[in-house]
Amino acid sequence: MNLYEDSRRENVHKVVAIVKLISILFCGIIVFSIYGNRYNSIARISSDNYDLVSVTTICVGTLMLIYELWIFSYKRSRFQKRWDISDIIETILFVGVFYAIVFVSGKHLSSFKFLFLFIIITSTIQFGMYHGLLCASVCSVMILTTDLIFGTSNANANSFFETDLVLTGVFVLTAWLLGDYVKIEKNYREKLHALVNIDELTDVYNHRYFQEKLTTSMSEAEEMNHSVSLLFIDIDYFKSYNDLYGHLQGDKVLKNIAQILKNSINDQQTLARYGGEEFAVIAPSIPEEEAIELGEKIRCAIENTCFEGEENLPGKKLTISIGVSCFPDKSKTKLELINSADDALYRAKFFNKNRVEAYVSVLDELKKDIETEHIDLISSFKTLISVINAKDRYTYGHTERVVIYCKLIAEKLGLNEAEKRILKYGAYLHDIGKINIPIDILNKKTKLTFDEWKMIKSHPEQGIEILKHVPSLQDIIPLILHHHEKYDGTGYPSGLQGEEIPYLVRILSVADSFDAMTSNRPYQTRKDYQQAMEELQRCKAIQFDPNIVDMFVEAVGEKEGFIS
Template identity: 50%
Template sequence: MSEINKDKIKQINDMVSVVKLASLMFTAIIFFQYVFNDNEFLGNLVYQQIIFMAIGVVMLLLLSIYIIWAFSLNDSISKSKYRKMIFVENLAFIAIFFIVVLLSGAYKSEYKYIFLFIITSSTIQLGLKHGITVAVISSSLILGIDIFCVNTGEVNNYFQTDLILCGIFILTAWPLGFYVKIEGEHINNLEELVNKDGLTGVFNHRYFHDALKEKITVSEKDKKPLSMIFVDIDYFKHYNDLYGHQKGDEVLRTIGKILRDNLRTDDIAARYGGEEFAVILPNTDEEEAMIIANKIRKIIEDTEFYGEKNQPNGVLTASMGVSVYPDKAKDDISLIKSADDALYRAKFFKKNRVEKYTSILDEMSIDIEEKDVELVASIKTLIIVINAKDRYTYGHSERVALYSKLMADKLELSEKDKKRLVYGAYMHDIGKINVAKDILNKKMPLTNEEWEILKRHPQDGIEMIKHVKALEDITPIILHHHEKYNGTGYPNNLKGEEIPYLARILSVIDSFDAMTSNRPYNIRKSYDEGIDELRKFSGIQFDKEIVEKFIEVIQENKDHLDNLI
């Protein structure tokens, strides 16, 4: 609808520009008629010809300038600036018409009606208020000529006719402007129906994507940041299960109103889907976006919702993720993805919080040499490609990295080992880029040949990063994360403490996330079932001590992990 409206405005402007050009030509005809009928003003014929040529050149020049200017206006100009420019243009036309009326006889002029051109075009372009304003100015000028240009003692027989003409000016502007106003309101109502979410009153998913692309373009042009907030209601499924979808809809309506009431004029709030909202913040850096997000989060937390005491935390809350263009994302798609990743992190760590987007590879870039930065960026792209190929393990690397952070704190690892574990966790499946999508997503058991292809991904992974000196320390983690404690794993059949310690940790975390995520070859297990599986294979596939420590991590954070995936 927005594009249709822009196209309509452009067509109106083009039409009005043609009308204004025509009025200028009529004005020129009147002016030349006056010039050639007034020999006293021009003198002899030679002067007439010289002045005619000079005036002609000037008129053509002015007409050319106006044509170029009028038809070059585009939608990149702000609405307020555009309206000011058009209003100034209209005042210039009024001045030209006023001069022509003066030269063509002042109060005796037969051409006072020429003001109708600018009154109608101004009303069509700018609406009722501006149309009436132009009509009043034009009427005042005509009546002023009637009053001040008449010689003392002379009766002005044109005054009564001019009063009627001024009335025509006003009556032309008023109904025409009222029609433009009604049509504008009708278009706005249609846009609301098309662009608004009927339940929450914020914009819908389709409008969000259109607006985001537009705002990204403006942000890039103005060299200003654009931030995004993703909002997700915590434990909303639990709330719907308790009270039904009607009460759930009331919660969505309330949060939609909170967003509408607490955002700035240029901000755009939309329902992204289900219980998730998205907010676009133009000209906003990350720090300011975090302040806005925390403000909204606190308002939601403090708002009383029906039955919220039966929520897991005794109150209905929302988690939020923040990202910013161009610092954290290169386009609209990556901005959405990064804000969603930040939201995932907020829900992972206790919910009812705001998290800004941080990439593990971005953190890694601080520790690597400048010559390797481009390679690490390429690795990040490869991980995105892997996630796209294997839809069942989307976000797997991020989750394993987050678990690894918790586990590193639990085991009180050194800062160096913590980084090695987290970096290794994030990149442990990078070798899957060489595995066909059909194999990664196969629901039936793999053939021996397919299994051998899949088993090569640890070696393929270290081949891809071996040239980055700063990543040398994580190659053993990537290479050996599929070794088993009893020596039956791959690729080297290492046993017990022969397996690097950090690889043993990652093996437990990787297996747990695989069990508690949707995979093509198994149904997702609950966290309790995942714990049972870890204990079942403790000492066989996994290091017993690491298993027990990791179970403690899961149990300590279990209330915050439920319904996360």
């Protein structure tokens, strides 16, 4: 819609500029006519070339004026959205030029008073009825005043005044009718804009507009060298609320929360309904720290508001969780910004809700634990994982979620800090070998051929090839190599069985499989969390370590409802 508005505005300014150019050409023709006639009468009396030079100078000067006014009018106002002091000055200049033409061509006797219509029309088209009527009124007063001053000695003064009174009526009528049309057209565009860009239920911007605005904001941020923060906001336990009170009551809550969010942001920030019970705020020109403060302000505003029936929700309050990310500090592209904010929101939902979480990359943490000479490799790993996520659209964010699950179960199992660190980094890098697998194989919906399956099964070894040159990461190599081993020995690549599989690998396998089951995959429909838990229990001692499955189910059970 913004592109349409820009195109429309540019076309309007083209039309206005052309009309102004035509009016200036008329002025030039009139000037040539007046001074040409004078030159001819003088030339019959004298052969002096003085008037020839004068007329030539006037002609050249007029042509230059036409050119300069054309450039000034068109180039300056090409993408202007509203009138300002420069437009007032420009209008005054045009009115002044037109009155000068009327004055030198006979004052009240002039037949060129129609010139004022050009500036009345252009002013009305460009800036609306008020501006047009004001311009028409000024022009009318100038013409009628000229008649009263210079036409009083003429016997036909009344006829001149009556004729010009009709002309001024045409001025005002033109401005009024044209202005009314412009107003109707503007109202129609605003309604169309609302239909296209506004969410009907909450009266905030919709997902389509959010995508467009975020693109624009990031482009402007790159040009101006400033940041763009993105906040994702999700209502906690909203599914439970809908189940308790029905969707009509849920819609009322959405409307109320949308209004609170509107009141919590300023005019430079954009609020949109991202989908379902999720909202997004685009906050240009503020760093992550200020975005977190804004998130806390919003969170507190919701927490301190009473909602009907909230006493029956966990915690006895209806609350929100917020994820924050920032461009370009935490992400370099639009997709990275959206997914990093979404990941931060996921963490906020998973860890207790009713909180604001900023995005933290596991690889940024990894930089603290790696030798200085290998720091550059971390950026390369991040790029590789971004490429993998972009290729495998069914599992975008998979690695980040697996890290969260590993962190959860590590706490439950009481792992020491060194084990937690190895598990966390292994979880993040476990699929890095997929970089060499073609996108059509990763996303294939039908059964894989033997060669395609062989290529898929090679990704653990491919991952080792990438990481083996980094001494600081040697501890995570077993997790990369063996995360597809099965407890009964039927996995790959080594066919390890039971406790032959390293303990941390067995933990990663459960977390990895759980997220795979609860994500949309090309070969299966996403399971809900209860179904995934049941599948883990069914595969105990077949694919997974039974004790780890029990601990994982218990740990996630303690977080029951975190996706609500």
